[in-house]
Amino acid sequence: MNQPVTLIGLGPMGQAMVNSLLDAGHPVTVWNRTASRADAVVARGAARAETPADAVRASDLVLLSLTDYAAMYDILGPVEDLGGKVVVNLSSDSPVVTREAAKWVEQRGARFLTGGVMVPAPMVGTEASYVYCSGPKDVFDAHEKTLGIIGKPHHMGADPGLAQLFYQANLDVFLTSLSAFLHGAALLGSAGVPAKDFAPWAAEVFQLVVHFLPESAEQVDNDDHPGHLSTATMMGATADHIVAASGEAGIDLDLPRAIKAHYDRAIAAGKGGDNWTRLIDGIRNPS
Secondary structure, three states: OOOOEEEEOOOHHHHHHHHHHHHOOOOEEEEOOOHHHHHHHHHOOOEEOOOHHHHHHHOOEEEEOOOOHHHHHHHHOOOOOOOOOEEEEOOOOOHHHHHHHHHHHHHOOOEEEEEEEOOOHHHOOOOOOEEEEEOOHHHHHHHHHHHOOOOEEEEOOOOHHHHHHHHHHHHHHHHHHHHHHHHHHHHHHOOOOOHHHHHHHHHHHHHHHHHHHHHHHHHHHHOOOOOOOOEHHHHHHHHHHHHHHHHHHOOOOHHHHHHHHHHHHHHHOOOOOOEHHHHHHHHHOOO
């Protein structure tokens, strides 16, 4: 028999996880504050728990898919017995909050893993899905197969905050990229160019960024920023032009000003002749 799993939190991501686990033949018990959100997965074979305590009691492996970690305290706080359970919190929050949550769970007699699912709900359970995990390696090893139903699990280390850091760092790139696309679309839109005409060109730029990443990462790690191509001064001039063009178009200036500030800081520090990767200094130490 496949391992029984409890899943608490049935937003789009939680429902996608339940469906993947059911498809793989796992008995799944669910609970959600709004009980009606469980109707669809219960119709597919999930068991509905009446209370969080009932949900926890049903399985040794308890997955949480919640808005944030505060919701975990609200839901599991009244549960008297977590002894012997493994709690995998797949919710988003800060690393510090995550580390405190791990201590809280362990003080209540359970083991804890942090998890971050790195795909949107429709991709959960597909080959493209992957999950960052951190916490005790023995706990991860014991449940890797089951977690693999949701997405390929990657153990990032024993520190509960590490998976959260990887999760947030990736979303940092993702969210900033999406905003940059919308900003570029608005810039062109000021001249009547539809976003659909811009999208293929933006995709080309994203591919160019992918090309730059390995060498850029090596320069950051080695603190070696040779300025023979894309210097901070040259790139900073481009950043300044984007601010000017955005102002002329009458669109929001927050994003281009923030980027320009990174270049201004490097140039003010006398590093304008270094490669643009030198910006990492000011990002790490903004003061």
